[in-house]
Amino acid sequence: MTSDDDYAFEGAAPQPVRDNNPPLSISELSFALKRTLEERFGHVRLRGEISKVNRHASGHVYLTLKDDKSAIDGVIWKGVVRGLGVQPETGLEVIVTGKITSYPARSSYQIVIESMEAAGAGALLAQLERLKVKLRDEGLFDPAKKKALPTFPATIGVITSPTGAVIRDILHRIAERWPSRVIVWPVVVQGDAASSQVANAIRGFDAMTPDGPIPRPDLLIVARGGGSVEDLWCFNDEGLARTVAAARIPIISAVGHETDTTLIDFVSDRRAPTPTGAAEIATPVLADLRWALSDLEGRLSRAGARMLEDRRTRLRAAARGLPARPEDLLALPQQRLDLAASRLGSGLHRNVAVHERQLAAVAGRLSRGLLDRAIERRGDRLAAYADRFGPAMKRRLDRDETRLAALSRALSTLDPKRPKPGFARIEDAEGAMIASAAALSPGQTVRIVFGDGAKGATIDGEGAAPRPVPAPKPAPRPKAAPAGQGDLF
Structure with missing residues (x-):
């Protein structure tokens, strides 16, 4: 007995294998792998070198840990970054503790870092040296x-x-x-x-x-x-x-x-x-300090004693040149004082007499006539100035008055409130003058002011067609004479 398979042609397409397992979506597989990783590994402790440090604007830090053969992505959440014992830097060898998980959007696994420490003294010193150079360049060591x-x-x-x-x-x-x-x-x-x-x-x-x-x-x-x-x-x-x-x-x-x-x-x-x-x-x-203070006190006492002894010696030397009695020192100055006192009264009288003679000489030259002549001279000069400048000022005033009258007449001709023949002024409902067509709107009520009166008007609208002017009626043609009628004459 044969089956259909025995008659299959050589080279025919293989038939699909039938499987009762339902297909999984990509998200279901990714999250299943994520749960498996987190349940299988949990918290791990890794040692590696940091590379590709990216500090995001949100405060999270994304990095890569690597050794000589492999690499793994890592993330440090914002709340953990501030409490790290060592801040992540490119090239630093560290030991991190965290949880292995996956990122389903890229189907990749990563470690969520919870703590970080330097891997050894060499890495710590390298990090310290870089920080020292940074602060030295900012001038903090100056x-x-x-x-x-x-x-x-x-x-x-x-x-x-x-x-x-x-x-x-x-x-x-x-x-x-x-x-x-x-x-x-x-x-x-x-x-x-x-x-x-x-x-x-x-x-x-x-x-x-x-x-x-x-x-x-x-x-x-x-x-x-x-x-x-x-x-x-x-x-x-x-x-x-x-x-x-x-x-x-x-x-x-x-x-x-x-x-x-x-x-x-x-x-x-x-x-x-x-x-x-x-x-x-x-x-x-x-x-x-007490010993130094005591030494300074002793030196001060000795210096004061030496200064007093020096002054005492100098005073004794000066005393040897003085008379025996103090009255002898005052006798000569007292005699000079008595002589000056005796001459003081007569000197004052002579001084008063000299000034009195000078005053009499000056008073002789002073009289009312001198003042009157000075006033008359100044009055004559003032009258001469008045005669010279009076006509000139009058001519200047007449010229300015004529010019002012001409300007007043010209100004009155330019007064917008007094329209001239052939001109008119447009005002709005409040009486304000309208100087531009752009200030008007269709349907607006305006007032047209002429020289001899005012009329109200309404704006038709922008671009309104002008009112047609009726054509003039043609002149009547003369009636033609009836056909067949001849001349009666």
Whole structure:
């Protein structure tokens, strides 16, 4: 027995395989793969190099993680970017933690990054070096911008951890050298929150007022003990460095030991090798000041004694040239005073007599006739001026009067309220003159003013055809004579 397949022609098209499975849409397959990825892998920890960093306007960051053979896309949501321990930069090797998922619109998988840290000290130092170059180019390391430290601070602010040996060493050293008021602002000095807490403490101290309930410190110390590069990395934060550079209060950076270097060491006003060294830089030694003050006091006493002795010696030398009695010193000046007093009365009389003779000589030349002659001369000059300028002024006034009358006549001819023969003035309903056809609209009521009266009118409309003029009637033709009638004559 044969089947239909036995008679199939060679080379015929293959028949489709029948399958009872319903077909899936592209979206169904994409979301099924997305659920499988998220359920199978969940949270993973990856190490790789960052490339193609794209900071979107929405605040999200899109990047690519790669190694020598493969690459994977990554996304950091806006709310996570601010809390990252290390900000993503191209070329930085990092370790990230996140959730594997897919992006159905492109059928690609990606990692949603929730935390990021540098992969090693080499990557951290490379990132720090790039940030140092950036801030140096902006002038934040310029020595000219450093503020001078106060010589005798009354209040010192310390930003550090409230527990540990650092704060105890600083307080002990300040109390030993220069007892002053110390205000401690407790912060954490390690971890992701350290940089923001230290920056907030600097801004908080900077916002205080000198006359407030808590006086503003004259000097700030940012202190922390030694540690690894990762432990001190919070003090390399760009935002913290800019806060230190913008502070109005002088700041001493005392982070780590002498060999440790952080970014705020370059932007602060002074760097101390250790927290104890910061206390020594901030305060003078009270004992040394007392000794110096005592030495200055002794030198002042000795200098005063030498000056008094010198003046005493000079006074004794001058006294040897003086007479024995003080009356002998005053005898000669007193005699000169008596002589001058005796001559004063006669001198005053002679002075009065001289001035009296001068007054009499001048009074002889003064008389009323002199004043009258001067008045007459000035009157004659004024009359001459009047005779000269009177006719000229009259001619000028006549000429200007004639010209003014002509201008008045010309002005009256141009008065729009007095139309001339052959002219008319168009006014609207309120009586305002219309000077342009564009100011008129169809159906508007106007008033036409002639020289001898006014008439009302209505505007027909723009482009209205003129009213047809009736054609003249033709003259009647003479009637023709009836045919066949001849002349009666």
